[in-house]
Amino acid sequence: MKFAGLLVMPAGFLLxxxxxxxxxxxxxxxxxVACGVxxxxxxxxxxIRGHMMGERR
Amino acid sequence: xxxxxxxxFTETEFALTLALLLVAPLAPAGVAxxxxxxxxxxxxxxxxxxxxxxVAAASLVFAVVGAxxxxxxxxxxxxxxxNGKPWNWAGTGSWLLQGLGTAPARGQxxxxxxxxxxxxxxLIPWGSGADRWRLTAGAASAVLIGALFFxxxxxxxxxxxxxxxxxxxxxxxxxxxxxxxxxxxxxxGGLCALAVxxxxxxxxxxxxxxxxxxxxxxxxxxxILFGCLVALVGWxxxxxxxxxxxxGAAPSALPLTAVNTLLSASGAIAASFTLTRIxxxxxxxxxxxxxxxxxxxxxxxxxxxxxxxxxIFTGLVAGIGVPLLVEFLELGVSLDDPSGAISVHxxxxxxxxxxxxxxxxxxxxxxxxxxxxxxxxxxMLPLIYFVFMLLNRFVPFRVDADGERIGMDLxxxxxxxxxxxxVHRDDSYR
Numbered sequence: 001m002k003f004a005g006l007l008v009m010p011a012g013f014l015l016x017x018x019x020x021x022x023x024x025x026x027x028x029x030x031x032x033v034a035c036g037v038x039x040x041x042x043x044x045x046x047x048i049r050g051h052m053m054g055e056r057r
Numbered sequence: 058x059x060x061x062x063x064x065x066f067t068e069t070e071f072a073l074t075l076a077l078l079l080v081a082p083l084a085p086a087g088v089a090x091x092x093x094x095x096x097x098x099x100x101x102x103x104x105x106x107x108x109x110x111x112v113a114a115a116s117l118v119f120a121v122v123g124a125x126x127x128x129x130x131x132x133x134x135x136x137x138x139x140n141g142k143p144w145n146w147a148g149t150g151s152w153l154l155q156g157l158g159t160a161p162a163r164g165q166x167x168x169x170x171x172x173x174x175x176x177x178x179x180l181i182p183w184g185s186g187a188d189r190w191r192l193t194a195g196a197a198s199a200v201l202i203g204a205l206f207f208x209x210x211x212x213x214x215x216x217x218x219x220x221x222x223x224x225x226x227x228x229x230x231x232x233x234x235x236x237x238x239x240x241x242x243x244x245x246g247g248l249c250a251l252a253v254x255x256x257x258x259x260x261x262x263x264x265x266x267x268x269x270x271x272x273x274x275x276x277x278x279x280x281i282l283f284g285c286l287v288a289l290v291g292w293x294x295x296x297x298x299x300x301x302x303x304x305g306a307a308p309s310a311l312p313l314t315a316v317n318t319l320l321s322a323s324g325a326i327a328a329s330f331t332l333t334r335i336x337x338x339x340x341x342x343x344x345x346x347x348x349x350x351x352x353x354x355x356x357x358x359x360x361x362x363x364x365x366x367x368x369i370f371t372g373l374v375a376g377i378g379v380p381l382l383v384e385f386l387e388l389g390v391s392l393d394d395p396s397g398a399i400s401v402h403x404x405x406x407x408x409x410x411x412x413x414x415x416x417x418x419x420x421x422x423x424x425x426x427x428x429x430x431x432x433x434x435x436x437m438l439p440l441i442y443f444v445f446m447l448l449n450r451f452v453p454f455r456v457d458a459d460g461e462r463i464g465m466d467l468x469x470x471x472x473x474x475x476x477x478x479x480v481h482r483d484d485s486y487r
Contacts, residue, residue: 033428
């Protein structure tokens with residue numbers, strides 16, 4: 001579970017990079033970069049939860 | 058952000074930067090004291106010796122390898138062209154710091170700044186692995202931080218790398234702003250701390266199978282609180298040196314940076330004091346210390362960019378958020394972080410970077426700050442974790458059960474930090 005979260009996080013980074021490469025300065029660029037960070041946050045949450053389940057086992 | 062040598066640097070500015078950077082090592086000294094105080098008495102000598110060893114190991118490897126990657130001037134470096142835009146991803150400095158004595162003044166000061174920043178960055182995870190992280194493994198991790206993680210990110214933010222050029226290439230404000238090392242030092246160190254905790258696991262008896270987690274308070278509140286005062290002096294100097302080097306600030310702008318640093322820390326400790334008093338009936342010394350440090354960490358991102366009222370606001374938010382995050386990470390998700398590094402350094406650092414984007418006058422600055430955060434979380438954290446995990450196979454991070462029982466001092470050094478004191482038995486091993 002921890003690994004799954006850690007593998008999701010680079011996807012969020014690539015989403016952010018793609019946003020600044022593909023979009024001109026606009027609200028959609030801001031939204032896509034924010035979505036990339038949100039994906040990373042979800043990956044982090046999954047990793048932390050995976051660690052928590054391991055500690056409590 | 059500007060890069061070394063891209064702006065003139067007068068003799069006065071050089072002398073001032075040099076003087077500030079000679080005081081700035083008090084920041085890592087304060088953090089080392091805090092780490093030691095927040096650990097157990099039977100690991101105190103190992104903690105402080107480890108601090109020296111980690112700084113030495115990281116400095117040596119940075120001088121040999123890291124400075125080559127970190128160094129750079131605007132427009133130079135290893136550049137990849139993607140979608141018609143230049144992406145400067147690594148510096149082209151000389152090996153073994155050759156030619157440092159004859160380099161431009163700003164470049165020389167930048168190298169000194171890197172060394173102080175690196176010393177601070179390697180001490181952050183060391184506190185999180187307290188009481189179980191072996192000395193040799195800590196030193197090996199510091200080598201990797203000094204050779205790999207820190208140099209690349211420092212180049213991207215300070216050495217004319219792609220994050221610092223986001224403004225020029227993609228119209229994102231002034232590019233990613235990290236004047237006092239909130240990202241390159243604090244968040245990077247905090248993410249290393251998270252990786253270390255994931256790999257070493259918690260201290261024995263910290264999270265019993267039934268019931269709540271066991272409280273393992275720091276052994277010396279005097280070290281903790283005095284460390285906060287020492288860190289303040291170092292932080293003031295470090296933030297001002299960063300403003301001179303990376304913002305091109307005039308010396309007349311430095312008092313505002315210093316005042317904002319102090320106000321941010323003051324706002325944070327006031328908030329932590331009030332919050333812990335309301336929640337627990339009495340203020341908690343170690344959480345107030347964490348709040349103070351969180352204010353300083355936040356100031357690393359904002360002190361040169363916001364008004365005094367803005368500095369108080371960012372400090373207040375950090376001072377409320379960090380004690381709550383410390384509690385959540387321990388009780389909610391079972392992360393055993395003795396020094397609170399994840400909350401203080403990563404949490405407050407991220408908040409500072411966001412606040413710097415919110416308060417900045419340039420359009421697009423907020424997105425530039427988000428890009429820096431995305432790089433830290435999406436690229437650096439997985440990289441750090443997988444590299445540390447690989448290192449753990451060759452140099453095991455965690456001490457054996459017997460070593461943890463007798464304490465790191467006796468196990469690794471053969472003697473304790475307080476040989477004349479009676480060390481109490483630990484109930485958590487029953």
